Amino acid sequence: MTDAQQLFDYARKQFDSIADDVERHFEQVAGQLREWMPTDSPFAHTPPPPKRLPPPTALQAAQRWISRNRALTAATVAFLVTGSIGAFVFVKAREGKRKRRAKRSVSGARMDVVVIAGAVASPLTSALYLDLERRGFVVYVVANTREDEHYVRSQSRVDLLPLRMDLTDPFAAQEQMARFKNLLEREHIAFDGADPHRLNFTGFILVPDAQASPTTIDDISSEEWADALNAKVLNTIATTQLFLPTVREHKAKVLLLTPSVTPALKPPGHAIESTVYGALEGFTSTLSAELKPQGVSVSHFKLGNIDIPAVTARQRREGVPKPLLKATPLRQLHDSVFDALVAKRPSRTWHVGRGSLAYEIIGGWVPSSVIGWMMGAGRKSKIVDDVKDEDLQGSQASLTWEKVEQDA
Structure with a gap:
């Protein structure tokens, strides 16, 4: 074998080796491609990149932080709860100690006028207009009779004045209203050299005598129904109609005060009281809807068990036992x-007195059979005999429920 033949053989072996290596490499690459691409597709494609999770939201981040710092979170929540309760108690205590006084003019004279219409000699009404006079208001009390006018003047207060309003004589009532409007429109001088000022009609307060002696419907005559509706409902509506033009002109607040415990429960023997309350509540709702677009607010005060000192002292002298729960x-x-009179946007409904809100919820949601059982069905005659009309006027219809608690 010649040298050329040996060189040729050696070159052929090297070429075969290189060809085998290239073939094995391509087979390996082809195998990987077959694994990546589906069997039914003739084209090869690369696998999709892995999906990235979206960034956590603020709520998820907060939850993760809370789970990692549970001790710190519990301490923070406890601090916020105790701090909120303490702040609420502090604000309430401060509001109770805050002095509530009516505004005065530059010369120191009184300038805010309040008109009260209702049962003039009622302990609640008397306490209300005497308190408003002490707080710096000029208080006018609507007197339908000369006896009411004399009763107001007997209080001997300079800024507590009767406003004679005879509803049986429309012309005289209109004349009296014209005098009242002239009083508000003209200027007043407190003393020589003082700057003149005008009176501001702040509020019109209605305190109708919505109470009635407990009795069954069978014992109520048509004359008694007519007298009750005329005195308690129609007089209130007629008085309001007389003052409406002045109320609109001065944007005065309108307040209606009615007892709510007995009408909310609707016990037997109180048909007149429940009817009067329903009529006054419907009238107030309609009046509020009509006056709201004109910038006049109407507030309904639903009264519960309120401790009136004059009534409490009389009951103590008569030997009436104390109620189980403090009024x-x-x-x-x-x-x-006062807050309703001076507020820019007073609330539509105010619950004042123990049991006002609770008994309204009970009367609205609890079945009447359960309420009758709670009040002692079968002992209604005892309740009617024990409760006096004077006590109802003083406690604002809460003694009926107190009698039930005592008997229980």
Whole structure:
């Protein structure tokens, strides 16, 4: 074998080796491609990139932080709860101590006028207009009779004045209203050299005598129904109609105060009281809807068990046992009335007195059979005999429920 033949053989072996290596490499690459691409597709494609998770939201981040710092979170929540309760108690205590006084003119004279219409000699009404006079208001009390006018003047208060309004004589009532409007429109001088000022009609307060002696419907005659509706409902509506033009002109607040415990429960023997309350509530709702577009607010005060000192002292002398639960102090009602008079947007409904809100919820949601059982069905005659009309006027219809609690 020649040298050329050996060189040729060696070159052929090297070429075969290189060809085998290239073939094995391509087979390996082809195998990987077959694994990546589906069997039914003739084209090869690369696998999709892995999906990235979206960034966590603020809520998820907060939850993760809370789970990692549970001890710190519990301490923070406890601090916020105790701090909120403490702040609420502090604000309430401060509001109770805050002095509520009516505004005065530059010369120091009184300038805010309040008109009260209702049962003039009622302990609640008397306490209300006397308190408003002490707080710096010029208080006019609507007197339908000469006896009411004499009763108001007997209080001997300079800024507590009767406003004679005879509803049986429309012309005389209109004349009296014209005098009242002239009083508001003209200027007043407190003393020589003082700057003149005008009176501001702040509020018109209705305190109708919505109470009635407990009796069954069978014993109520048509004359008694007519007298009750005329005195308690129609007089209130007629008085409101007389003052409406002045109320609109001065944007005065309108307040209606009615007892709510007995009408909310609707016990037997209180048909007149429930009917009067329903009529006054419907009238107030319609009046509020009509006056709201004109910028006049109407507030309904639903009264519960309120401790009136004059009534409590009389009951103590008569030997009436104390109620099981303490009544709400009268000052809370006075403060609420003042806040409603001076607020820019007072609430539509105010619940003042123990049981006002609770019994309204009970009367609206609890079945009547359960309420009758709670009040002692079968002992209604005892309730009717024990409760006096004077006690109802003083406690604002809460003694009926107190009698039930005592008997239980």
